Amino acid sequence: MLYLDHAATSPVRPEVLEAMRPYLTEVFGNPSSHHTAGEAAASALDDARARIAAVLGMRAGDVIFTAGGTEANNLAVKGIALAALARDRRHLVVSPIEHESILESAEYLRRFHDVSVTAVAVDPLGRIAPDALAAALRDDTAVVSLGHANNEIGTVQDVAALSAVTRAAGVPLHVDAVQSAGWLDLRTLGADAISIAGHKLGAPKGIGALAVRGRVPLEPLLHGGGQERGRRSGTENVAGAVGLATALQLAEAERTALSAQVGAVTHRFITAVLARIPSAALTGDPQHRLPATASFTFAGTSGEAVLLELERRGIVSSSGSACAAGSDEPSHVLVACGIAPQIAQTSVRFTFGRTALPDDAPDRLAALVVDSVQAVSG
Structure with a gap:
């Protein structure tokens, strides 16, 4: 996992x-x-x-x-x-x-x-x-x-x-x-x-x-x-x-080096997902963002269904805040950003940690996201 x-x-x-x-x-x-x-x-x-x-x-x-x-x-x-x-x-x-x-x-x-x-x-x-x-x-x-x-x-x-x-x-x-x-x-x-x-x-x-x-x-x-x-x-x-x-x-001691390292992995992952999934849209600021966070909407899907498919493939992620897990309401954050409620309900958030990943990890992860989205797309 x-x-x-x-x-x-x-x-x-x-x-x-x-x-x-x-x-x-x-x-x-x-x-x-x-x-x-x-x-x-x-x-x-x-x-x-x-x-x-x-x-x-x-x-x-x-x-x-x-x-x-x-x-x-x-x-x-x-x-x-x-x-x-x-x-x-x-x-x-x-x-x-x-x-x-x-x-x-x-x-x-x-x-x-x-x-x-x-x-x-x-x-x-x-x-x-x-x-x-x-x-x-x-x-x-x-x-x-x-x-x-x-x-x-x-x-x-x-x-x-x-x-x-x-x-x-x-x-x-x-x-x-x-x-x-x-x-x-x-x-x-x-x-x-x-x-x-x-x-x-x-x-x-x-x-x-x-x-x-x-x-x-x-x-x-x-x-x-x-x-x-x-x-x-x-x-x-x-x-x-x-x-x-x-x-x-x-x-704090690791912050500068780790932010650069994890940020590079996240950037490659975001770039690969957006290139391979036409319905994918990045949420949040593409420049001023946490180095470990990648959040997308996938129009035409259900965010919860994508999460289940991802977990079947060994990836654990979320649809947003853990404090709002289980709610049927669209994310108040995405709605406040002007995203339509039906699109907001397709959101999936990936947040990386402090453990180093292999060089090919962003591309392999993106491929699994592609498979998961395709599995639930109409």
């Missing part, structure tokens, strides 16, 4: 597992406990926090450990917006192609806290224009929440340009970097808050982080023990935090 769904999750790296092992066995103390066992755990947690902050271009005290990317996004959107209510700021800005954790957090604030929401439009490639973002801002905007790279189509936003807009307006910018972490440089984004998730990087599921600059007020969503400087109560997952820091550091 060839696994091409790394945007959904990736296997735990052996180095990460080894780094975590002591904190699952002998160094098991509660980091809030004031004794030797607890202090050893707290020291490991502090070290992990500092290592993550260095990759994100933040301070160690800005990093809040969470249970994953969804919680990190919820804490960013809800936490910043709820804190801003005291200053009578009741407006937030998202885009229509964001991950469900951002869109549904915005909907929750609209329904239960009388917060108005503006969805700034994207172009057919999934890009947000700085001018469009500027036009969406208001005097009472509490936060802007946008994805660095889209999880379905791979389009990468010019966050530096977008952050210049929000900075000029004095509005905090939250960036969902769950997909871009490990592939793109996060230190130069200019964001006020950044979300990441471990299982996209080679750390286990169930660990993530939100880094929020100290000047940004944040209302906690979980209450109890006051951990994470009162911003996220609950006994910290020390082993997970160590695993996340290790995976992020490893990915």
Whole structure:
């Protein structure tokens, strides 16, 4: 089997597992406990926090450990917006192609806290224009929440340009970097808050982080023990935090070379698929995209049927976000990009990992995609 769904999750790296092992066995103390066992755990947690902050271009005290990317996004959107209510700021800005954790957090604030929401439009490639973002801002905007790279189509936003807009307006910018972490440089984004998730990087599921600059007020969503400087109560997952820091550091060290290597494989694969399948159309920005993502629509087919044929041939991929798997609705991302719903339902996403592939892999994969599409075409 060839696994091409790394945007959904990736296997735990052996180095990460080894780094975590002591904190699952002998160094098991509660980091809030004031004794030797607890202090050893707290020291490991502090070290992990500092290592993550260095990759994100933040301070160690800005990093809040969470249970994953969804919680990190919820804490960013809800936490910043709820804190801003005291200053009578009741407006937030998202885009229509964001991950469900951002869109549904915005909907929750609209329904239960009388917060108005503006969805700034994207172009057919999934890009947000700085001018469009500027036009969406208001005097009472509490936060802007946008994805660095889209999880379905791979389009990468010019966050530096977008952050210049929000900075000029004095509005905090939250960036969902769950997909871009490990592939793109996060230190130069200019964001006020950044979300990441471990299982996209080679750390286990169930660990993530939100880094929020100290000047940004944040209302906690979980209450109890006051951990994470009162911003996220609950006994910290020390082993997970160590695993996340290790995976992020490893990915950052490999990032430049690996992005070029994987990007070349993905480009060859995209070129071969488009050349051999007349009905194929690439979704997302052909230039500004994640190096490991290739997403297509295949008019005249069913995306789910193509996926089944691919799996019969030993290729595991997806039709888009794993969080929306099983839904009969067309992708909200593709529809927001102007793709007709019936075409959006033919989408298939291939996301490569960090494992080197043979030189002929792109052409062999494209041939299997051709066979699978032909098998289900009318």
